[in-house]
Amino acid sequence: MKAIVYAQAGLPIDDAASLYEADAPRPTPRSRDLIVKIEAISVNPVDTKVRASAQPPGERILGWDAAGVVAQKGDDASLFEVGDRVWFAGDITRPGTYAEFTAVDERIVGHAPKTLSSAQAAALPLTTITAWELLFDRLAIPEGRGQGQTLLVVGAAGGVGSILVQLARQLTGVTIIGTASRAETKDWIHHLGAHHVVDHSQPLEPQLRALGVPQVDHVISLTHTDSHYSQLVDVLRPQGQFALIDDPVHLDPSLLKRKSISLHWEFMFTRSMYQTPDMVKQHDLLTRVAELIDHGTIKTTIGQHFGAINAENIRRAHALVESHKAVGKLVLEGF
Template identity: 55%
Template sequence: MAELMRAVGYREDFLDLELPVPEPGEHDLLVRVRAVSVNPVDVKVRAGSGEPKILGYDAAGVVERVGPAVTLFRPGDEVWYAGSIARPGTNSELHLVDERIVGPKPASLDFAQAAALPLTALTAWEALFDRLRLTATSTGTLLVLGAAGGVGSILVQLARQLTDLEVIGTASRPESHRYVLDRGAHRVVNHREDLAAALPDGVDHVFSPHSAGMVETFARIVRPFGAVVAINEPPHLDLRPLKSKSIAWHWELMFTRALYDPTSTSQHEILTQVAELVDKGVLHTTLTERIDGINAANLRRAHAAVESGSAIGKTVLAGF
């Protein structure tokens, strides 16, 4: 069984249906999916697609079969991954994924807890350590917008545990404020208020999942030679206000590896390191809501939660 998405505007956005079991390619794993999570990218792809499409970009499950060139995994291995937007999604009982973007599931987490993390952990890791090029000895101040969200809640943990940065998160509600502090932020400011007034000394780095209308604010609060890393792409974005301070702007899309560097094992290595950090108790799952049953009705419910814009952490669906 697989969940099939129809484009927004159809009478039924989601359908349950049967599809043939796919055959693994050279480097593919055929994974029996045990849990998936819903991310903003699921909603974005659903809204922008005019054709039926299997969604899902997070999964935890068990390897059922492997392709002839696979070397990293074997049948029976428990795995987690974020998949590729160029292939059918993870909202299916059996799913094909390239072994080079898959990691071993943390032994200390169940499948639902694990499924909350791959896409957001990869995005956060690449944003911090590939785009911003931060290291264990990096200092200064990092501002994390939307720190109670899926990416923000793991990025705060990574920055706090693996760098010497002061980590400031943004949140607007008491419950999200507490959640961000519990993830390790040094302090929290309200992103609905004047950030320049709340941060009079400025910051060195900004992580931005919500960049529309924010460039002027970034130009005010980011110190000279600082940097912003963004994961969204609002139309008509004008970055010229950043020039006088030589502020760098970076884009982060964790699907870039699968799209343009398919032989790289970078994401396999990142997910392996993250799993080790989870099993050591350094990082923690960001699961906040579990829904039992991966089916069209429950996916519709999970998408609605993400679309609300007020979700804390991650919503996960487990079991068929």
């Protein structure tokens, strides 16, 4: 089968050897696996980080977001049938979705939304799982609750922020303040449902005070946590909650002590990496979000369509992700 791979970590994305096309064997299913024929994929920051830092023993297939059709099932797979249209974010320890076929455990797969195209659906799984787990597992904000509380989302115009703002607006009562520094990203966040937007390139506390919000109850930092950390601690109320997904080089947890602020890290691959007993929760939440989409409650976060799934187009998508200027999700469709 056709696949887009890398074999040497750390190459600049404008080097053709950073990602290239190769012939790979079609995967064989494990007992609870689905073999999915890939129709569309999206590119995420994790793709670029792995390419930059993880040296594979041979050729590695990246990509952990896709929509496609079930082509084969493992002997113990029972949640889907051959021919079902599905979406998923995969398992970082296994070969990815930059290929014509991929193997994925059915417990982290959902039925794709009926009202979305494959490209529109592929934009959502990884970021949706991340956002859902941040809100409802890590911060434990109850659905339908949170009235009178304030959530500050740093980097709200990116892939995770774009779905997180929608989930928080539609499923909770919290007041949402997103951060952005450009006119187009500010407009995007407002469009998705944020109550307010502040500029993270400027001091945060004066902007929040101008909104009548001297302190917030929850912070979710999605990018550049190093740059904003001390400010975020300052604007969090005592006994507030701080959640993040990026990899800050320096993060001093002692700054949280005086306010008894709780720290929560989110990594959506944890359940699949460790085969946790509640791994099927990712199947359940993808099924729930598909229903929300089909009822018009949640919108796709597709930002830009990069054309067919080939090495050149994926390299272009990686370059935009690495520029930190992407709005919404970057998708590719068809081989």
